[in-house]
Amino acid sequence: MNKFNVFALTLLAVASARADATLEQVIVRQQWPWSTDVKVEYKVSGVDPQHPVNIGVTAYNGGVQLDSSRLAESIRGDLYGVAADGIGEIIIDPVKAFGQEHVALANFKVKLTVTEADPSTSEVLYKIIDMTDPSTDGHPFPVTDVTRADLLNGKYGSIETDFNALGSGYTTSLTDVLIWTGVTNYPGAKTTKLVLRKIPAAGKTFTMGANGGNLGDNAKFEHSCTLKKDFYIGVFELTQEQYRRLAHSSWVQQGTTGIGETLPVGAAQYSVFQRVITEKNSLNFNGAFSLNYPTEAQWEFACRAGTTSELYTGLDLTTANLDAIGWVTGNSGGNTHEVGLKVPNAYGLYDMIGNVYEACCDNWSANAGVPGYSDGAAVTDPTGPATADADGKLAIRGGYYGVGNFFTTSAGRNGSAGNDKSFGFRLAFTAD
Numbered sequence: 041m042n043k044f045n046v047f048a049l050t051l052l053a054v055a056s057a058r059a060d061a062t063l064e065q066v067i068v069r070q071q072w073p074w075s076t077d078v079k080v081e082y083k084v085s086g087v088d089p090q091h092p093v094n095i096g097v098t099a100y101n102g103g104v105q106l107d108s109s110r111l112a113e114s115i116r117g118d119l120y121g122v123a124a125d126g127i128g129e130i131i132i133d134p135v136k137a138f139g140q141e142h143v144a145l146a147n148f149k150v151k152l153t154v155t156e157a158d159p160s161t162s163e164v165l166y167k168i169i170d171m172t173d174p175s176t177d178g179h180p181f182p183v184t185d186v187t188r189a190d191l192l193n194g195k196y197g198s199i200e201t202d203f204n205a206l207g208s209g210y211t212t213s214l215t216d217v218l219i220w221t222g223v224t225n226y227p228g229a230k231t232t233k234l235v236l237r238k239i240p241a242a243g244k245t246f247t248m249g250a251n252g253g254n255l256g257d258n259a260k261f262e263h264s265c266t267l268k269k270d271f272y273i274g275v276f277e278l279t280q281e282q283y284r285r286l287a288h289s290s291w292v293q294q295g296t297t298g299i300g301e302t303l304p305v306g307a308a309q310y311s312v313f314q315r316v317i318t319e320k321n322s323l324n325f326n327g328a329f330s331l332n333y334p335t336e337a338q339w340e341f342a343c344r345a346g347t348t349s350e351l352y353t354g355l356d357l358t359t360a361n362l363d364a365i366g367w368v369t370g371n372s373g374g375n376t377h378e379v380g381l382k383v384p385n386a387y388g389l390y391d392m393i394g395n396v397y398e399a400c401c402d403n404w405s406a407n408a409g410v411p412g413y414s415d416g417a418a419v420t421d422p423t424g425p426a427t428a429d430a431d432g433k434l435a436i437r438g439g440y441y442g443v444g445n446f447f448t449t450s451a452g453r454n455g456s457a458g459n460d461k462s463f464g465f466r467l468a469f470t471a472d
Contacts (some may be wrong), residue, residue: 060086061093061154068150080130080150084122092123092157092189097130099137102147111137121161121189161189166220167272169234169325171285180325188218197222203386207364211354212386214346216240219388223275224380230302231281234467236272237388239342243268247348248340248419250451264418265337273334273342273468276379277304277391277398283465286323286331287313298376298461304396306376306461313465334468336400336453337422339437343393343450345386350449352385352392357449366394368448372441376461393448396464397436397456403428404435404455432457 065083087093099106114137118128166186191199200219203212229235248265280293281301293299298306323331343352350357353365362368367377380390402424433455439448440462446452456463
C-alpha cells in the first residue's frame, strides 16, 4: 500500500447560500499506517433543520487544485442533507481520487463550502423492514427509512447513478438514477430484512403492454396507463426465509431442488399468503402501509424503469441480453437461484425478469373484458377484471427460470393459481 503524505491541516473557505450556516474547526488527518484514507472533520453551526445543507469539497496540492473528476466516487461521510449543528466527518480515498501518480502530495489541503441542499436529499428512497425477531406476531416489525442523503453519504454502501455503467448499451429515460447496489451485500437483506424501493409513479403516464413482435397474445395491446400515487416495491423477490418470518410460519420449500433461505419462494399457495397479508398485523404497519402484491400496472411501471423496450435495460430480447439480467431457460440449469445476482434495472430492482414468476393483485384474464388489454383504451390505476378466467388465478409477471421467450419481457404476462416452485412473490404497498 502506498503512503499518501499529508502535511498541511486545511485551507478553509466558506461559500453559503444561507449566510447563517457556517463552518469552522476543520481538521485533516491521514489514517496512516493502517490506511491511505484521509479524514476531514468539521464543525457546522447555524443550520436550519428545515433547510439542510450540503458540504462541498475541493482538494489542492499547495495552491494547485487537484483534478476532481473522480472525487465524488472516492469520498463518503457527512456531505449531503446535513440538518443539524454539530461535528461532521468526511473520508477521502486519495489514491482512488487522484491516481497513483499523485500518491505523495507534500501540501495536501481541502476547501469546504456549504450550500443549501436540494429538498430531495431528505426523500425516503428505501424502507428496510427488520424481521430479525420473528416473535413479533401481532406487532409491526421495525422500519428504517433510508433517505437520498443516506445513500449519497455512503452510509449504506455502494451506489450507482449511471445506468449505462451497469452494461454496454443500457439506457433509460429516467433523469434521476440512484441505485443502491450495496443492497446485495447488506446484512440480512435477503433473509431477516425486507428492503423496498420507492417508485416515483404519482401522476406518471406510460405505455403499458406491447403490440406484435415477440410478446405473445396475452400482451398484445399497447395502451396508455396513468398511476396516481407513488408506491414501494421489494428490491428482491421474496425469499424463503423472508416468507417464513413474514408469515410466522415453519413452511419449507417442497422438493429436492430450489431450496435455500436466499432463494425465492416457490410453491407457496397464493391463497395462503393472501390470508397472511389480510390477517396478520405484522403486515400492517400501524396504518402507515400494508404489504400486498403490486397491481399489474405497478409491476410493469416498476419493471420498465423508464424504458419502452422489450427488456428493462433498453435492449431487445436476445439470448445474451436476457442472460445478463435474469435466470431463464438458457442459463438457470432448470432451477431457481439466489436473488440479487443479476443486473438490476434503473430503479435498482433485481430479478424482475426470470427466476420465478411474480404474483400481482389482479385477477387473471388473458384479454377478455380487461380495459386496455382487450381494446387498447387508456386506463388509470387499473386493478384487473372482477373475476378470473379460472378459479384462484392471479396475473403473474416476469417469466421464470424455465422460459426465455415473450414471458420474460417487461410486457409479458401470464396467469396461475400458484402451485409449483416457478411461482413466487414481490411485495409492495401504495404510498399515501
